Amino acid sequence: MTPILTEHYKAIIESIGEDIHRDGLKDTPQRTAKAMQFLTRGYSQNLDDIVNGAVFDSDISEMVVIKDIELYSLCEHHMLPFIGKCHIGYLPNGKVLGLSKFARIVDMFARRLQIQENMTTQIADAIMSAVNAKGVAVVIEAQHMCMMMRGVEKQNSSMTTSVMRGMMRDRQATREEFLQFIRH
Template sequence: MTDHLSEHYKAIIESVGEDIHRDGLLDTPKRAAKAMQFLTKGYSQSLEEIVNGAVFESDISEMVVIKDIELYSMCEHHMLPFIGKCHIGYIPDGKVLGLSKFARIVDMFARRLQIQENMTKQIADAIIEATGAKGVAVVIEAKHMCMMMRGVEKQNSSMTSSVMLGMMRDNQPSRDEFLQFVRN
């Protein structure tokens, strides 16, 4: 697959008017192909593979919050990066998920061509599926290079998206508690 992608990058570089035989560009198509494979590796991952059995019985019924999970994704409209952080809160229902699995779930969806709004929902749905939680909340804050580097070129713009499911949506005190955690 790398060779196939590499040929396409070679054509792109030549199409923008560069000399593909220039010293600095000789290996660029191959490097770009490897980078693209890494940046889209989420397509070859599954929730079951990511969770890998790390769901544990627990009597805890209070909210668990994981903040500031870094994410790097690429917008599906311009294939430019968006970079930010994800906050996740959930109310367990007899099961908790291993801590590192939250970051792995975020990465699985971030490493696909995305729009932030859909990714937020995909992460929330995956946590519900993996844990059977009573409620899940996901907030993503990100800066989009497609808005900063091209088009309107607004350097200080950012986007916040949220998805609330179950008790996090229907129970205002739970929702408020999560949002308070995220603000601090």
């Protein structure tokens, strides 16, 4: 944990009018700094380390779909959380990726200051790169605290983003098959 980050949180707490010495806040700057490092740990990760050789030869040519991968991220505009789920589909091209690696890839990009639109693209491109897939589809559905807790304060709002690559984009029937999978 960086002392600089702790000092900045101390200054923020004091600048909103709180007493940094009261019991409930004594250790808050250190805890907040530690939490922020955890919430942004994606900056210290890279695709090669995440995949860690878990790419396997396979003759499968049919679509593989992984649904409902939870994600927690921080909006880069207000540093407030957005929470949701990611659905991934891909068409193998002689290689498949270990199942847990999909969640790790999602987390790597979610654990950065982020906007949902960019994260969707980053996940799709990372999977294409990792397995040289014939096609990749990523759909993210999330609720954004920056829209729910402040500003327009719309509690039931959510955002859906999608990115299609390769055959998932070029073939409507393939795209529809993926979308049908994630609806159930």
